[in-house]
Amino acid sequence: MTDTTVSAPASGSRLGAGAAMPRAGSRGTGAAPLVNNNYRLLQVVLFWAGAVLLPLGLVVIVLGWYGAANTPYEYDQISYLVSGGLLGLGLTFTGGFLYFGAWLARIADDGRESSKRLADTLLVLADVTSRAAAVSAPVTDAAALPVVAGDGTTLHRRDCSLVAHRDDLRPAGPDAAHLTPCRVCKP
Numbered sequence: 001m002t003d004t005t006v007s008a009p010a011s012g013s014r015l016g017a018g019a020a021m022p023r024a025g026s027r028g029t030g031a032a033p034l035v036n037n038n039y040r041l042l043q044v045v046l047f048w049a050g051a052v053l054l055p056l057g058l059v060v061i062v063l064g065w066y067g068a069a070n071t072p073y074e075y076d077q078i079s080y081l082v083s084g085g086l087l088g089l090g091l092t093f094t095g096g097f098l099y100f101g102a103w104l105a106r107i108a109d110d111g112r113e114s115s116k117r118l119a120d121t122l123l124v125l126a127d128v129t130s131r132a133a134a135v136s137a138p139v140t141d142a143a144a145l146p147v148v149a150g151d152g153t154t155l156h157r158r159d160c161s162l163v164a165h166r167d168d169l170r171p172a173g174p175d176a177a178h179l180t181p182c183r184v185c186k187p
Contacts, residue, residue, distance in 0.1 A: 039105060039108065039109055039112075040109065042105055043102050043105035043106055043109060044102075046098050046099070046101045046102035046105060047098075047099065047102035049095070049098045050095045050096065050097070050098035050099030050100070050101070050102055051095075051099065052095070053091050053092075053094050053095030053098060054091075054092055054095030054096055054099060055095075056091055056095070057087075057088045057089065057090070057091030057092030057093070057094070057095055058088065058092055059088070060084055060087055060088030060091060061084060061085060061088030061089065061092070062088075063084050063088075064080045064081065064083060064084010064085045064087075064088055065080075065084065065085070067080035067084060068080035068081055068084070068085075145157070145158050145171065146158075146171070146172040146176055147163070147169045147170060147171055147172060148169070148170055148171075148172050148179065149163045149166050149168060149169055150166075150168045153179055153180055154179060154180050154181070154182050155172055155176055155179040155180065155181050155182060156182045156185055157182070157185040157186075159185070160182055160184060160185035161184065161185075162182065162184055162185070
């Protein structure tokens with residue numbers, strides 16, 4: 001079995017020296033465990049109810065056909081058709097819908113779990129980047145000059161990842177005070 005944790009850095013870590021951070025691809029317990037697991041119980045109940053009712057309905061249909069095929073009287077055949085055919089068809093459709101509901105519950109469970117893992121990973125990433133930004137001192141260079149892209153109303157640094165690929169950058173000039181600062185590069 002593979003290791004599902006990575007040890008956190010000991011210096012300045014909020015988690016502590018011996019704490020472990022979850023890996024992005026692990027399916028273990030995350031940083032925020034779920035409190036209520038009723039949806040997993042619902043998934044299991046729907047699965048087993050569908051798994052029982054679907055073949056039971058098919059068996060009832062076959063028994064209704066067998067009964068109707070082995071009687072020469074029309075009034076007996078109609079009762080077999082109603083009790084075996086229609087009841088079996090109802091059981092089969094009900095079992096199929098319950099089985100489909102179990103599949104949907106599983107998809108919802110997977111989505112819920114992956115969104116929790118993504119949120120936890122984003123929180124860890126935000127914490128790491130904020131620590132890295134606090135440690136590094138700002139350096140003034142030519143790449144950090146304030147610019148505007150085209151006729152935009154947002155003030156960027158020249159090295160901002162949102163406008164670095166553009167060819168229509170111009171210096172901000174005297175109207176820089178009236179422009180909205182970028183939330184990514186924070187000029």
